[in-house]
Amino acid sequence: MVPTSYYLILSAIIFIIGAVGVLSRRNALIIIMCVEMMLNSVNLTLIAFARQWDNLNGQVFVFMVMAVAAAEVAVGLAILIAHFNLSKTTNIDDVNVMKW
Amino acid sequence: MDFAMIFFILVGALSVATAVGVVTSRVAVHSALFLLVHFATLAILYVTLNAQFLAAAQIIVYAGGIVILILFVIMLIGSAPLETRAGYRSWVPYAGLALGLLMLAGMAMTMLQMPLTPTDPNANQGGAPILLGVQIYSQNILLVELAAVLLLVALLGALLLARQPKTEETTIS
């Protein structure tokens, strides 16, 4: 069997790639995609541990994470569309209304 | 180096490659397609971890739902090239990368010292739909209810947020 720690390292790598994506892209859609990637990496970790400790709670939690992620994407995209209707751009560098 | 390990390395590498593809594509549709493949590879990995139902759910929800949604939004919004570049762009990504590598180093140092393997390979059989279903609907029923409420709220919220702003024709008076 593949040791659990390998899955954890893979998950960490995917998480980091997602985090860097969030920080470096300007298009808000890409950023939402990267956030989904980060969520998935966490799912992978949870399922790996569910197998490790033979505890089904990990998989149940992943189930809920998927539900939350779906809801979050829906709402996030709705916000994005609303903002686009207002300002005609998806560049998040232009979203700086909370500037001091 | 048995078959499971080779399989894992191949699928893992594909996963990482598509992830990099999501982040670095210039065209938004390409990013969405890379994301689709990434989700698929993750589903395969779930199967190897005895989470069959979740693998199916991953395909249905993520690949078949979320990515489609994103593609629809790309269609609506378009992906025109972006002009303005802010000053912090010069250092924020690299700072993020540095932090990420730091995190990876830390985790690697702790984890590779103790490669974990489940003790009894035949014990983890709970990923089948029936078993997961029994678990969810008996012990974790509250989670199901809360998720239902959450989805309802999200549905309403998304509906409200994405409406067209009120114009003369659309008001009801």
Place this chain on the structure above:
Amino acid sequence: MLESVWLLFALPALGALIILFAGRWMSQKVVGWVASAAVLGAFLVALGLWFSLAGLPAEARSVTVTWWEWMTIGAFHVPAAVLIDPLSVVMALVVTGVGLLIHVYSIGYMEHEPRYQRFFFYMNFFILAMLTLVMSNNFLGMFVGWEGVGLASFLLIGFWFDKRDDMYGWYADAGKKAFIVNRIGDFGMILAMIMVWSTVGTLIFTELGAAVHNLAPTTATIICLLLLLGATGKSAQLPLYIWLPDAMAGPTPVSALIHAATMVTAGVYMIIRTNALWHLSLDAGLTTAWIGMLTALLAASIALVQTDLKKILAYSTISQLGFMIAAAGLGAYGAALFHLVTHAFFKALLFLSAGSVMHATGGILDINRLGGLRHKMPTTYRTFLIGAAALAGIPLFSGFFSKDAILVVELQRNVALYLMGAVAALLTAIYSFRAVFVTFHGQPRDQHIYNHAHESPSVMTIPLWILAVLSVVAGVINLPFVLTLDHWLEPVIGEHEQIPLVLELLGITISIVIAVFGVLIARARYLTHEPWVARLEQPFAFLKPTLEHKWYVDDLYTFFIVSPLKGISGWFARVFDPKVIDGAVNGVGGVINEAGEVVRKVHNGAIPTYALSIFLGVVAVLFYFLFVG
């Protein structure tokens, strides 16, 4: 009867409360009579206490009635209790008796005063506080009364706080001066109390006698000198007497009650009450005697050239208090108390008569504008004459016996003190009859005032007559060789030594000579203007400006103490407070403002930077859990 001592306090308190809350619906006369009735009730209770005490055998004449345990903090224990013994009963009788007469007098005197309700409330409150002072069985209770009478004095001196004239300045300032100067004395009292408790272990008077045996003489001296500081404040001695002449800004009944008969005697009472401590320190006693006599001499000399009738009487009070303090310092407590009692009678009489004169002349008391008033105000003249005779020590009046008792003790102990006392007595005789002759005899100096002068109503003259009778007969309280009062006080002050017959007779003779001579000098100088007086006066003429400036004491205090303090506080108000304190407070706000200006730049509104900070936090927490936690 002794158990009902609470009535002694309850009646004035009740009177005060009734006047305070219901006074606005009561007519002026009713308010005055309610106040007087309260004091009358207190007087009757005091009388009852005296009879009860007299019925007990001499050894048992010290009854403590405890009402409740006031403070118990570890070993520090102070009850709210009353000590009924010969000394406190005598003081209570004087306070309530003279107080009653003055209350009745005030009904007539304060007739035209719009704030009469407040006046009678303050007067009843004063009686309550004074009774607390004299009846309390421990230092702390006495101090509560001490402060209470100080407060009443302040309120009553500045009663007409919106009035201002050339002699007193703002009347409110006179009240302030009294309170502030008294505070210096109170500082001494508090330190003395702290020292007593920390060295002896008890604040209760009856326990002092047994507890002071192991007290070192130096400690006793320090305690007694601190008590003396308190006494000089309250009883207006050097160096803290300066408030009393300014206190004449208050209404005349106030001057009579507080600043002649009762409050200013609190210092003398306090020394007599704590005689257990004074017995241990002869040095402190001698210092007290010297201060008393110096004050007596100083004040008598100033009284000689004063032109305001009340101020003459004020300095006279300071002088006579000096006699009492000196007697207390020398250990002649019986003589001190005797003079206290007779002085209460004749000084109150003199003040009330002066008030009668003020009532007649519309407030003018400058004796250079009066004259010949005995034809227009015969009753006032007669009572004033009796008071002046008692003050001067004319034989067979009460003042003669009491002052002589003090002088004889001084003759026995310290001739220097005796000589000072004799000179002060001579000056007393001169200035008291100067007041009589200039005000009531001779030709009127201001015809307008003379025409308007009239006798006072009987509500004012009856107390005058009662006090006059007392001034004449009170000498029997403590006749030489019979010494009724001294024997009565024995449970409190112990046995007193007999004075040799020779000294007694010598003293009496010299006192008679002094008194008569003084009256003759006054008559010759101010009435018949004979030339031999001018020759007698010649050697002392150089002193006149100094006397008129009251020995420059007030000016010295202003120069050395008041002005520097005012300068310092002015500097604090103008410079320190706005620049340093406000600067510090505003500076803190300013620093925070500046810091905020800098820190707000963190919010650049850019989402990726926020995301970076979140990621940074995640990594930090992860590292914490991996390597530390």
